[in-house]
Amino acid sequence: MMGLPRRWNAWLAGLVLLCASAPSLAGHAIYTGRIGNSEITFVIESRNAVQRAIYSYDRYRTPIRLKPAFLHQTYDFGMDELDAAGLPVARLRFNVANFNRWTPQLTGTWTDYRSGKSLPLELKLLAYLDYDESWPAEGHPLLQAASSERFYFQIPTGQGYTAVNTLEVMDKSSGERWQTLALPQPGCNRGMETVQVVLERGLTQVRMEQTAHCPGAVFQWNPMEERFEDMLR
Incomplete structure (x- = not known):
């Protein structure tokens, strides 16, 4: 059986990601x-x-x-x-x-x-914000329910927002962006629950859930650098 054209493979991959990110x-x-x-x-x-x-x-x-x-x-x-x-x-x-x-x-x-x-x-x-449009058109960051003692988190949005490419780390004391975390692969948008915050061996980790169709992400706080670092690379 002949393989599907490349454009169909891309379309199917996008459909899988959309379905997997149902929330x-x-x-x-x-x-x-x-x-x-x-x-x-x-x-x-x-x-x-x-x-x-x-x-x-x-x-x-x-x-x-x-x-x-x-x-x-x-x-x-x-x-x-x-x-x-x-x-x-x-x-x-x-x-x-x-x-x-x-x-x-x-x-x-x-x-x-x-x-x-x-x-x-x-x-x-x-x-x-809706899955197929944003108002206003340029979108608005979506606040996350999880936070740490020092930071809160948000995901940027734009024309549709089913996939997540970056996470924004925001400083609670100033309200300014501290760091932008780039995902190695687009992750699934789960609304206000996209980001999870856990304490692992005394260090704060920012996570995105991994499923069969959604690549996960783990970033851990480096106290020496005062930055989150990608743990999966």
Whole structure:
């Protein structure tokens, strides 16, 4: 049997990568705004009827996870904020629940479960990322849920973002990019969970999951150089 033309091999390889990166086939709405007087960045992923979200206070730049929620209505929608142990500590409630390009503003409340204190929540759409398009056209970095004590992470996006070519290491203290990690092979985009951060023998590692169709990546912190180094090369 004759082999497939080279262009078909390339097309099939791209299709495999797209299918293997199924978690990226979701819309990500990126908002900026405030809880009370505190500036925040809020990212919510909509996939089927499940909403997953993270947010960070711009002053601290540490991503905070929210408990995934099933969206069954289009108003008065809420999600629980989780602490480091995964326990609910506060409630974010939105007056509407259309998290897409056509919802330029969100309002609601943030309520602390322990004290009952409630603060107004106001958000404005900064970008919307889908698997086949980005708005605005040049895209916007997608914040990752995992972070270390010193750094947070994001993946650049552009015209579509099913494959990941680089990871951006961001300094929490300044908000500036510390380092760009180039992947030896394009990895699968898994939305806000693309990057994993683990401690290995006292050193921080940044990882991307390896599967049958997705090449993995491991970068380890070198304290002497103050840089992450590729462990798979």
